[in-house]
Amino acid sequence: MDQSVSSPVPVTRRKTLAAAAFVSMGLAFGVGPVAAQADPLPSWNEGSAKQAIKAFVEKVTKEGGPDFVPVAERIATFDNDGTLWSEQPNYFQGMFLVDRVKALAPGKPEWQTQEPFKSLLAGDLKGVAATGVKGIEELLMATHAGMDSAEFERIVKDWMANARHPKFNRPYNQLVYKPMVELLAYLRANGLKPYIVSGGGLEFMRPWVEAAYGIPPEQVVGSSIKLKYELSGDKPALQRLPEVDFVDDGPGKPVGIAKFIGRRPVFAAGNSDGDLQMLQWTTLNTGPRFALIVHHTDAEREYAYDRQSHIGKLDKALDEAPSRGWLVVDMKNDWKTVYGP
Amino acid sequence: MDQSVSSPVPVTRRKTLAAAAFVSMGLAFGVGPVAAQADPLPSWNEGSAKQAIKAFVEKVTKEGGPDFVPVAERIATFDNDGTLWSEQPNYFQGMFLVDRVKALAPGKPEWQTQEPFKSLLAGDLKGVAATGVKGIEELLMATHAGMDSAEFERIVKDWMANARHPKFNRPYNQLVYKPMVELLAYLRANGLKPYIVSGGGLEFMRPWVEAAYGIPPEQVVGSSIKLKYELSGDKPALQRLPEVDFVDDGPGKPVGIAKFIGRRPVFAAGNSDGDLQMLQWTTLNTGPRFALIVHHTDAEREYAYDRQSHIGKLDKALDEAPSRGWLVVDMKNDWKTVYGP
Numbered sequence: 290m291d292q293s294v295s296s297p298v299p300v301t302r303r304k305t306l307a308a309a310a311f312v313s314m315g316l317a318f319g320v321g322p323v324a325a326q327a328d329p330l331p332s333w334n335e336g337s338a339k340q341a342i343k344a345f346v347e348k349v350t351k352e353g354g355p356d357f358v359p360v361a362e363r364i365a366t367f368d369n370d371g372t373l374w375s376e377q378p379n380y381f382q383g384m385f386l387v388d389r390v391k392a393l394a395p396g397k398p399e400w401q402t403q404e405p406f407k408s409l410l411a412g413d414l415k416g417v418a419a420t421g422v423k424g425i426e427e428l429l430m431a432t433h434a435g436m437d438s439a440e441f442e443r444i445v446k447d448w449m450a451n452a453r454h455p456k457f458n459r460p461y462n463q464l465v466y467k468p469m470v471e472l473l474a475y476l477r478a479n480g481l482k483p484y485i486v487s488g489g490g491l492e493f494m495r496p497w498v499e500a501a502y503g504i505p506p507e508q509v510v511g512s513s514i515k516l517k518y519e520l521s522g523d524k525p526a527l528q529r530l531p532e533v534d535f536v537d538d539g540p541g542k543p544v545g546i547a548k549f550i551g552r553r554p555v556f557a558a559g560n561s562d563g564d565l566q567m568l569q570w571t572t573l574n575t576g577p578r579f580a581l582i583v584h585h586t587d588a589e590r591e592y593a594y595d596r597q598s599h600i601g602k603l604d605k606a607l608d609e610a611p612s613r614g615w616l617v618v619d620m621k622n623d624w625k626t627v628y629g630p
Numbered sequence: 631m632d633q634s635v636s637s638p639v640p641v642t643r644r645k646t647l648a649a650a651a652f653v654s655m656g657l658a659f660g661v662g663p664v665a666a667q668a669d670p671l672p673s674w675n676e677g678s679a680k681q682a683i684k685a686f687v688e689k690v691t692k693e694g695g696p697d698f699v700p701v702a703e704r705i706a707t708f709d710n711d712g713t714l715w716s717e718q719p720n721y722f723q724g725m726f727l728v729d730r731v732k733a734l735a736p737g738k739p740e741w742q743t744q745e746p747f748k749s750l751l752a753g754d755l756k757g758v759a760a761t762g763v764k765g766i767e768e769l770l771m772a773t774h775a776g777m778d779s780a781e782f783e784r785i786v787k788d789w790m791a792n793a794r795h796p797k798f799n800r801p802y803n804q805l806v807y808k809p810m811v812e813l814l815a816y817l818r819a820n821g822l823k824p825y826i827v828s829g830g831g832l833e834f835m836r837p838w839v840e841a842a843y844g845i846p847p848e849q850v851v852g853s854s855i856k857l858k859y860e861l862s863g864d865k866p867a868l869q870r871l872p873e874v875d876f877v878d879d880g881p882g883k884p885v886g887i888a889k890f891i892g893r894r895p896v897f898a899a900g901n902s903d904g905d906l907q908m909l910q911w912t913t914l915n916t917g918p919r920f921a922l923i924v925h926h927t928d929a930e931r932e933y934a935y936d937r938q939s940h941i942g943k944l945d946k947a948l949d950e951a952p953s954r955g956w957l958v959v960d961m962k963n964d965w966k967t968v969y970g971p
Contacts, residue, residue: 507891540859543859549848573864
């Protein structure tokens with residue numbers, strides 16, 4: 290096809306290369322004629338849930354349509370625990386905390402007699418719970434503060450590589466939901482920009498979420514403790530202080546979205562009452578909006594829980610879903626697969 | 631060129647259209663053969679400052695080169711006041727504050743006798759200064775809190791449309807530096823992702839920075855007051871509370887970068903000691919890094935100030951610049967133009 294020889298970079302050849310690049314990019318991103326026939330959500334069973342998601346994406350991306358949303362405004366926010374990965378028998382960051390207390394205990398002999406450490410080390414979780422919010426905060430600060438950010442990142446990565454989930458005997462970051470990872474990719478392919486907006490720790494999530502979900506660090510909103518800048522010689526560091534900075538849960542989620550993103554989402558996904566306000570903030574707005582709740586109905590492949598659960602309690606948001614028009618995803622029936630291989 | 635007639639969307643035609651689109655995009659974004667000869671920084675005089683910037687961008691984008699940086703890691707952070715727009719005779723957000731106190735005063739008769747409002751309304755800025763940090767905070771809360779985020783956005787936009795700078799008699803958002811706007815565009819065209827990291831208010835900046843700089847709301851890091859989510863009926867709102875949440879200045883800048891972005895920048899720009907720690911955090915790291923300081927040396931076209939200034943004091947950072955390898959931009963000599971037309 291390259292007929293031109295007179296110039297070092299002939300125009301015809303440039304155009305041909307550009308066309309080839311463009312067409313192959315189109316195919317890679319799922320917008321080409323072949324890929325258009327492929328199912329972007331293969332781990333979702335056919336049915337109303339899958340249809341509702343696709344119908345929303347199609348209408349907000351249809352240029353000239355009444356519900357078209359410009360790319361820049363296509364913000365999507367996802368809870369993490371119980372929405373993108375599992376959260377039973379305890380939040381995975383809670384499992385990390387327990388493992389950290391055990392790992393640090395040999396250097397802390399006083400913990401053997403001091404609550405809440407004593408109960409935790411004895412495996413007495415009721416004893417830990419009896420120490421209340423103050424006890425939990427003490428555990429949090431003993432394991433999440435007192436080092437710099439770079440060191441904490443190493444600790445999280447190391448734990449993620451070595452720890453195993455008690456039921457599934459797999460690394461925790463393999464317990465991400467395949468249908469939700471597909472949904473994130475499908476949204477991205479259609480110009481939506483997915484953020485994590487989680488009650489979990491900012492710096493607990495960032496070291497691994499990009500590999501797990503394709504979500505880069507700057508698209509993670511989460512809870513945080515205070516940081517302090519220090520320069521010693523030519524080495525700057527951010528020290529993690531034992532003080533809560535921000536709790537990105539419940540009514541904190543719209544606040545986190547406003548602070549970090551500064552736009553109201555058009556799409557939100559959660560699984561518990563901790564997501565209630567984020568779903569309200571997203572959908573109680575003008576223009577096309579979509580919210581979904583992952584309902585844990587699958588005791589066999591994952592877990593079944595909602596109104597009575599101590600982790601990921603889903604009660605008020607489940608009541609509000611029908612009148613708000615939120616999609617309730619029935620994990621057992623809507624998902625063909627839960628985890629990847 | 632379209633030879634095919636057998637299909638409603640013939641492959642040849644698709645490729646031709648794709649090629650045309652691709653080539654015209656290439657031209658529009660300055661990567662085509664014609665645009666490649668155009669100067670991406672026309673408002674910068676030829677010289678070492680301009681050369682240093684271009685040399686850095688070329689080396690971090692040279693695939694296979696020793697200093698290549700992957701696109702995802704090309705984070706650039708820019709101070710706003712005095713770096714992207716002017717900040718004299720007072721921070722423009724300070725001018726906004728004064729205008730707001732005056733606008734609200736008729737409904738607040740008690741301000742006539744109550745400091746710091748009394749001094750401010752009498753035009754006695756020394757009197758205001760004498761009320762100290764507590765006084766400034768009172769002024770800030772009286773003007774920046776007590777409404778919801780949407781209402782505050784309207785107030786800022788309205789002020790920006792109507793207020794005029796005392797020296798230049800232009801809207802404040804026209805007093806952005808043309809050379810810096812070009813620099814932002816040049817970085818973006820080369821895959822760098824510019825963020826604002828400013829001591830200014832998050833929600834004071836977001837309503838206008840996208841139009842002024844091409845920086846979207848989610849790439850703005852700033853100081854903030856606390857927000858509170860409220861739902862009344864079907865109307866959710868974020869109330870602005872009279873309480874400081876985060877001060878994104880000095881040692882707060884690396885903290886803000888860590889919280890909002892979660893990556894260390896490869897490029898940073900500032901103009902005062904309030905940017906010192908951001909420049910350290912950026913450059914005292916492995917790999918290619920670049921920092922610049924805008925030095926206000928142009929009393930004629932803008933202002934001349936540094937070590938003794940009450941606004942944008944540049945002292946320690948100026949001392950540190952040579953040993954750290956930071957570029958000091960001499961506004962008078964390095965910039966052909968200061969403001970746009």
